Amino acid sequence: MKNGFGTKTRKVAVVGTGFVGSSYAFALLNQGIANELVLIDINQEKAEGEIRDLNHGMPFASPMHIWSGDYDECKDADLVVITAGANQGPGETRLDLVEKNVTIFNKIVRRIMDSGFNGIILVATNPVDILSYVTWQASGLPKERVIGSGTILDTARFRYLLSDYFHVDPRNVHAYIMGEHGDTELPVWSHAQIGGVPIKKFLNVENVAEHPDMKEIFLNTRDAAYHIINRKGATYYGIAMGLVRITKAILDNENAILTVSALLEGQYGVNNIYSGVPAIVNKDGIREVLELELNETELKQFQHSAHVLKETREKACQ
Numbered sequence: 006m007k008n009g010f011g012t013k014t015r016k017v018a019v020v021g022t023g024f025v026g027s028s029y030a031f032a033l034l035n036q037g038i039a040n041e042l043v044l045i046d047i048n049q050e051k052a053e054g055e056i057r058d059l060n061h062g063m064p065f066a067s068p069m070h071i072w073s074g075d076y077d078e079c080k081d082a083d084l085v086v087i088t089a090g091a092n093q094g095p096g097e098t099r100l101d102l103v104e105k106n107v108t109i110f111n112k113i114v115r116r117i118m119d120s121g122f123n124g125i126i127l128v129a130t131n132p133v134d135i136l137s138y139v140t141w142q143a144s145g146l147p148k149e150r151v152i153g154s155g156t157i158l159d160t161a162r163f164r165y166l167l168s169d170y171f172h173v174d175p176r177n178v179h180a181y182i183m184g185e186h187g188d189t190e191l192p193v194w195s196h197a198q199i200g201g202v203p204i205k206k207f208l209n210v211e212n213v214a215e216h217p218d219m220k221e222i223f224l225n226t227r228d229a230a231y232h233i234i235n236r237k238g239a240t241y242y243g244i245a246m247g248l249v250r251i252t253k254a255i256l257d258n259e260n261a262i263l264t265v266s267a268l269l270e271g272q273y274g275v276n277n278i279y280s281g282v283p284a285i286v287n288k289d290g291i292r293e294v295l296e297l298e299l300n301e302t303e304l305k306q307f308q309h310s311a312h313v314l315k316e317t318r319e320k321a322c323q
């Protein structure tokens with residue numbers, strides 16, 4: 006479909022215009038990735054305020070039509086990004102949010118689907134792996150078209166901290182965080198490399214996982230959200246940029262490899278769980294989950310993480 010700018014419409018709807026949703030909208034506008042953006046929130050005044058503020062930046066950005074609306078606006082969206090729901094207070098884990106946010110999601114997803122929507126849903130609300138599963142179930146969409154932001158942010162934090170330690174551009178650091186976006190996530194040291202050179206060669210050690218500096222880097226990655234929430238109450242810029250990265254991979258049909266939350270059906274010995282894994286993302290959503298050869302410790306950690314996600318989901322959804 007053509008829009009008023011004479012270009013193909015790339016329409017994104019955001020449900021939830023709090024810290025994460027509004028930062029995502031701002032990053033999307035700055036990067037000129039979509040040309041139609043609709044913001045939906047239970048607090049319509051908040052969504053309207055964000056629209057006005059974003060629109061005043063338009064003379065400095067690529068043309069984009071931004072407005073606030075209701076769920077019927079999802080009907081012809083290419084992508085709906087859900088960032089609505091409760092966030093963590095100091096000391097709260099992501100899994101502590103599960104009951105509140107499952108209840109909210111059941112309502113939101115029904116309203117999105119009632120609009121006639123038939124695109125891709127990207128979930129960011131926590132606990133993101135469990136809510137991605139709930140969205141997949143409640144929407145009836147194929148698994149490829151329900152994506153969680155997974156460990157995209159954790160992987161970015163990890164790459165940044167490693168780049169800072171080794172004094173190398175983070176774009177040249179290739180290392181994944183997998184599993185739950187949360188306390189049971191794991192660093193995949195066995196495949197971590199910088200410009201093609203394994204990190205163990207840089208450190209001149211056999212077991213990177215036992216290196217004290219690498220242990221500290223992983224802990225600072227895993228606990229980054231707690232460190233930020235204790236200082237400023239919430240995290241939003243990093244995830245907003247991660248969500249834009251996934252959006253670009255979808256709208257530009259990039260076949261990009263990103264650590265997102267995907268439904269696992271036997272990969273890594275795990276079934277019927279959404280969890281953070283490297284996957285190929287394109288216009289159809291998740292094209293393929295990559296199955297890395299994890300070492301024994303990593304595989305056990307990944308399966309433990311999946312077990313915790315499954316138990317939490319079953320308790321919350323019974």
Ligand SMILES: NC(=O)C1=CN([C@@H]2O[C@H](COP(=O)(O)OP(=O)(O)OC[C@H]3O[C@@H](n4cnc5c(N)ncnc54)[C@H](O)[C@@H]3O)[C@@H](O)[C@H]2O)C=CC1
Nearest residue numbers: 021022023024025046047048089090091092129130131244
């Ligand atoms: N996946 C990730 O890496 C990250 C996820 N998050 C998660 O994102 C979520 C949002 O966080 P913030 O934006 O900081 O929270 P926030 O409280 O600033 O915003 C939440 C928004 O959701 C709206 N909302 C609540 N119930 C709704 C409903 N039924 N329908 C429509 N809108 C509704 C609220 O009015 C509010 O505007 C949280 O669950 C947080 O934990 C935050 C950072 C990173």
Ligand SMILES: CC(=O)C(=O)O
Nearest residue numbers: 099131158229230240
């Ligand atoms: C809040 C959250 O999930 C994060 O910053 O990782």
